Amino acid sequence: xxxxxxxxxxxxxxxxxxxxxxxxxxxxxxxxxxxxxxxxxxxxxxxxxxxxxxxxxxxxxxxxxxxxxxxxxxxxxxxxxxxxxxxxxxxxxxxxxxxxxxxxxxxxxxxxxxxxxxxxxxxxxxxxxxxxxxxxxxxxxxxxxxxxxxxxxxxxxxxxxxxxxxxxxxxxxxxxxxxxxxxxxxxxxxxxxxxxxxxxxxxxxxxxxxxxxxxxxxxxxxxxxxx
Amino acid sequence: xxxxxxxxxxxxxxxxxxxxxxxxxxxxxxxxxxxxxxxxxxxxxxxxxxxxxxxxxxxxxxxxxxxxxxxxxxxxxxxxxxxxxxxxxxxxxxxxxxxxxxxxxxxxxxxxxxxxxxxxxxxxxxxxxxxxxxxxxxxxxxxxxxxxxxxxxxxxxxxxxxxxxxxxxxxxxxxxxxxxxxxxxxxxxxxxxxxxxxxxxxxxxxxxxxxxxxxxxxxxxxxxxxxxxxxxxxxxxxxxxxxxxxxxxxxxxxxxxxxxxxxxxxxxxxxxxxxxxxxxxxxxxxxxxxxxxxxxxxxxx
Numbered sequence: 001x002x003x004x005x006x007x008x009x010x011x012x013x014x015x016x017x018x019x020x021x022x023x024x025x026x027x028x029x030x031x032x033x034x035x036x037x038x039x040x041x042x043x044x045x046x047x048x049x050x051x052x053x054x055x056x057x058x059x060x061x062x063x064x065x066x067x068x069x070x071x072x073x074x075x076x077x078x079x080x081x082x083x084x085x086x087x088x089x090x091x092x093x094x095x096x097x098x099x100x101x102x103x104x105x106x107x108x109x110x111x112x113x114x115x116x117x118x119x120x121x122x123x124x125x126x127x128x129x130x131x132x133x134x135x136x137x138x139x140x141x142x143x144x145x146x147x148x149x150x151x152x153x154x155x156x157x158x159x160x161x162x163x164x165x166x167x168x169x170x171x172x173x174x175x176x177x178x179x180x181x182x183x184x185x186x187x188x189x190x191x192x193x194x195x196x197x198x199x200x201x202x203x204x205x206x207x208x209x210x211x212x213x214x215x216x217x218x219x220x221x222x223x224x225x226x227x
Numbered sequence: 228x229x230x231x232x233x234x235x236x237x238x239x240x241x242x243x244x245x246x247x248x249x250x251x252x253x254x255x256x257x258x259x260x261x262x263x264x265x266x267x268x269x270x271x272x273x274x275x276x277x278x279x280x281x282x283x284x285x286x287x288x289x290x291x292x293x294x295x296x297x298x299x300x301x302x303x304x305x306x307x308x309x310x311x312x313x314x315x316x317x318x319x320x321x322x323x324x325x326x327x328x329x330x331x332x333x334x335x336x337x338x339x340x341x342x343x344x345x346x347x348x349x350x351x352x353x354x355x356x357x358x359x360x361x362x363x364x365x366x367x368x369x370x371x372x373x374x375x376x377x378x379x380x381x382x383x384x385x386x387x388x389x390x391x392x393x394x395x396x397x398x399x400x401x402x403x404x405x406x407x408x409x410x411x412x413x414x415x416x417x418x419x420x421x422x423x424x425x426x427x428x429x430x431x432x433x434x435x436x437x438x439x440x441x442x443x444x445x446x447x448x449x450x451x452x453x454x455x456x457x458x459x460x461x462x463x464x465x466x467x468x469x470x471x472x473x474x475x476x477x478x479x480x481x482x483x484x485x486x487x488x489x490x491x492x493x494x495x496x497x498x499x500x501x502x503x504x505x506x507x508x509x510x511x512x513x514x515x516x517x518x519x520x521x522x523x524x525x526x527x528x
Contacts, residue, residue, distance in 0.1 A: 042526065049435070051523035072440070074522055079437030083525070089432055093245055106438040108231045154436065162526065 001027040001158065001189055002048070007057035009043050009213075017043035019213045021057070025191065027157075030184040032200045033193045035210035041193045044210070045162055048191075049083065050074055062157060079107055082151030086163035088143045090135040090150075096122070097131040100149045107154060121149045125179060141172030148179060159183060161192040165199065177203060235442070239449025246422040250450070253418040254458050257506060260411030261462035261499055264404050268498070269470060271400030276486045278393045287367060288319075288380040289353040295375050300351060303375055307353060310369045314356040321349040350377060361390050408506070415510030419451065423514050430518050435525040443519060447511040455507025459499035466495060 002025040009018040017040045025031055035041050046052040047059055050066050059066045062080060069077055090099050100121060101114045109117075122128045125145040135143055144164055151159055161180060165173035177192070177199055184190045194200065200207055209217040243250045289307065291300060300318070307316060328349075357366055371379055423430075433443050467488070474485040518524060 046523070046526060049525055051525055071522065075434075075437040075439045075442075077437075078435060083435045085526070089428060089435075091429055091432065102432070103436040105231070105234050106433050106436050106442060108442070111234070150436070 001025055001029075001062055002191075003058075003060045004047075005058040005060070007047065007054045007059060009040075009047065009052065010055045017213050018047075018054070021210075021213065021215055023208065023215060023218075025189065027189055028184070028187055030181065030190045030203075030205040031192070032203075032205055032207045033191065033210065034195060034197070034200060034207060036195065039210045040213040041210055042162075043213075045160060045193060048160060049081070050077060075107075079154060080156055081158040081160055082154065082156035084144070084147050084151045084159065084161040084164045086166040088135070088140075088147045088167070090143055090146055092135055094134075095131065096127060096133050096135070096138070096146050099135070099146055100153055103150045103153050117153060118149075121153050124152065125149045139172070140168045141175065144168050144172075144176055145179070148176070152183065156188065158189045158191065161190065163193055163195070165194065165196060170198075173199060174202070231442075235445045236449055238446040239453060242422075242426075242446055242450050243453055246425070249418055249422040250454060253415055253454050253507075253510075254461070256414045256418065257411055257454065257458035257503060258462050258465075260407050260414070260506075261458055261503060262465060264407045264411075264502065265462060265466045265495065265499060267400055267403045267407070269466070269495070271396060272491075273486050274396045274400075275393060278389060278396070286315075286354045286356045287370075289355055289370060289376055290350040290378045290380070291352060292375050292377045293350065295351060299375060303373060304353065306373045307355065307370055310366060310373075312358050312362050312366045314358045315354075317354045319352045319354050321351050324349050324352065360393075363387075363390075408502070411506055412510060412513075415451075415454075415506055416513045419447070419510050419514040423447075423518065427518070427524070430515075431524050431526075440519045444512065444515055447515050448508055451507035451509075451511030452504050453507070455503035455505070456500060457503075458507070459496075459501075459503030462503070463496050463499045466499075467492065 002023070004021050004023040007018055007021040008016075009021075010016050021040075021044075033041055033044065043052065047054055047066070048061065050069060053067060061077075064077060066077075091102065094102065097118055101118050104114050104117065119128060119131070122131055125148050127142065127145055127149065130138060130142065135146070138146070144167070147164070151161075159180065164180070165176055168176060173196065180190050180192060181203060207217070207219045208215065291303060295303065304316060304318070307313060355370070357363060367379055370376065430443055470488055474488065477485050
């Protein structure tokens with residue numbers, strides 16, 4: 001599903017963020033990406049979301065060569081993935097319901113579809129009672145569940161979670177990862193960037209470690225449909 | 228599609244309300260600029276109308292030779308008309324001219340007596356006005372070429388000065404209006420940019436879930452258009468009030484009339500609405516351009 005072939009990324013200021021980076025992630029996998037800050041994790045995600053282009057090398061996601069995507073194709077490419085942010089990225093003056101519905105409306109779904117789908121997804125993350133609350137009335141864990149619901153709402157084939165537990169207390173962190181695990185069990189590929197080793201240890205999934213822009217350890221694909 | 232449109236328009240109004248302080252500031256700025264622009268335009272319109280009026284007063288008298296008979300004078304008239312640029316041409320017989328002079332002199336009895344009651348010493352004449360005063364000299368010279376014309380009363384200097392003032396007024400007026408438009412666009416763009424900064428988060432989320440550029444742009448566009456329309460309506464109301472008040476005051480004081488509002492109020496209204504909408508929507512589009520141009524803006528930097 002995701003393939004990095006000898007990817008180099010050097011920023012304009014000379015920072016070498018990724019060096020000869022190659023990686024293959026199959027459909028339906030759950031992958032932890034670990035590494036200290038500045039190791040190149042963020043660059044990896046930026047390249048995946050096609051916010052940045054590699055300096056050289058090729059990235060292929062679900063059959064699409066990202067380097068050939070045009071600006072106007074980007075929205076449609078991004079609709080195939082759901083993104084969960086460390087800082088939640090909820091819109092403060094919108095209710096929980098509207099924050100999730102926003103992601104549907106933005107891609108032009110009808111109000112009817114929104115009314116049907118949002119309560120269902122809020123139910124999945126256990127937040128139906130909080131639908132009318134505003135983000136500031138929720139705990140960090142609850143806010144991240146809203147973020148998760150928003151990432152899930154358009155049925156993406158891939159979930160990218162960028163340190164989703166970074167601003168959540170430990171007990172809630174476990175719950176969040178458990179939810180991602182459950183989402184993965186239903187067939188969605190999950191990519192989670194984290195530096196919390198305790199969490200990584202608890203869930204026995206594939207672990208990829210990056211250091212100084214290079215892949216230093218890979219526990220190997222756990223599901224390989226192409227094998 | 229319909230539900231998206233409805234959603235986008237609602238979103239535009241919601242943004243307007245959420246950022247009401249900024250919306251209010253934008254409207255204030257736009258109203259000020261529209262008022263200045265409208266006033267400049269109205270003053271310019273009135274000055275050029277007054278110029279036109281003065282120009283009409285400045286008729287040229289074409290005096291015919293003594294030997295010109297009634298038939299001949301008709302042929303002279305056709306020749307004058309053939310020159311072109313003639314607005315009106317009116318025959319003033321020596322009797323009419325004499326009566327007009329007598330009435331002006333009626334206070335001075337001795338003069339009236341001295342002139343007795345003969346008009347024979349006065350020539351017949353045509354009173355001619357021109358369409359385009361800037362071609363005054365050329366036209367007068369051409370008329371002078373016509374046979375049987377004795378003399379053309381020629382007030383070149385006055386006309387020259389009039390033309391000069393008219394040109395300056397319209398050029399300066401245009402410059403003022405143009406500059407004010409650029410200034411208002413600049414201020415609106417910056418005001419909307421400030422709200423845009425606050426909404427960077429929203430735009431980033433929209434991008435991350437795959438909103439197209441137009442979907443991101445439209446609520447801002449709706450917002451700009453509403454700001455523009457509202458400012459246009461308020462400016463129209465204010466200008467109408469001031470113009471009507473001022474024109475009644477001016478008309479009761481001076482003889483020179485102000486251009487009646489009823490003849491062009493709809494141009495003022497349309498002008499305000501279009502300029503407001505244009506400024507508002509271009510302001511929005513310019514300020515959001517930066518956020519849409521690059522592919523990033525999703526994750527934190």
